[in-house]
Amino acid sequence: MQLLEERIKADGRVLGDSVLKVDNFLTHQVDYKLMKEIGKQFAETFADAGITKVVTIEASGIAPAVYVAEALDVPMIFAKKSKNITMNEELLTAEVYSFTKQITSTVSISRKFLSPDDKVLIIDDFLANGQAALGLIKIIKEVGADIEGVGIVIEKSFQDGRKSLEDAGYKVVSLARVAKFEDGQVVFAQADA
Numbered sequence: 001m002q003l004l005e006e007r008i009k010a011d012g013r014v015l016g017d018s019v020l021k022v023d024n025f026l027t028h029q030v031d032y033k034l035m036k037e038i039g040k041q042f043a044e045t046f047a048d049a050g051i052t053k054v055v056t057i058e059a060s061g062i063a064p065a066v067y068v069a070e071a072l073d074v075p076m077i078f079a080k081k082s083k084n085i086t087m088n089e090e091l092l093t094a095e096v097y098s099f100t101k102q103i104t105s106t107v108s109i110s111r112k113f114l115s116p117d118d119k120v121l122i123i124d125d126f127l128a129n130g131q132a133a134l135g136l137i138k139i140i141k142e143v144g145a146d147i148e149g150v151g152i153v154i155e156k157s158f159q160d161g162r163k164s165l166e167d168a169g170y171k172v173v174s175l176a177r178v179a180k181f182e183d184g185q186v187v188f189a190q191a192d193a
């Protein structure tokens with residue numbers, strides 16, 4: 001997605017050799033106009049998949065996911081990272097190792113929000129090693145719902161996430177694919193949409 005690549009080039013900051021900081025339009029401050037375009041693009045790509053729910057993981061997946069849900073006109077559910085006292089229903093859980101926080105946390109979704117008839121599109125802001133997406137897949141599979149694909153805003157193609165997801169049989173659609181970082185600049189590979 002050209003608009004997204006241009007924005008990453010203009011505002012993305014490379015940290016070390018494997019992290020991209022995009023906090024002025026995606027992970028902290030959010031550019032809703034860009035999110036709306038991202039939502040439309042995913043909705044177009046998955047238009048024929050019969051999606052009934054969009055699922056993401058808090059916090060940074062929420063912004064793009066809500067616009068994808070709007071464009072598909074379906075609910076968006078985000079997996080929560082900490083349990084609170086209002087969460088007294090049956091919970092579906094998975095352990096997820098966070099690439100950026102370097103800790104493992106238990107993420108959960110209330111069972112009542114997913115049914116075996118659902119066709120789910122997973123959305124996340126980044127794909128690194130695939131741990132977040134695989135955690136969500138585990139939760140969704142527990143209910144018996146179908147997973148129609150994994151939509152990623154920024155994939156770091158030099159990490160293992162895409163391979164792990166594709167090897168497990170899932171379709172991955174990334175709007176920007178980072179081939180490598182070179183002298184602090186982002187080098188893109190051909191995106192999926």
Ligand code: 5GP
Nearest residue numbers: 019020099100126127128129130131132161
């Ligand atoms: P994975 O689970 O695929 O290893 O990593 C994906 C998750 O880690 C995303 O939900 C995202 O929050 C975070 N993440 C991974 N790589 C980056 C990165 O380069 N920049 C930012 N801001 N977050 C990242």
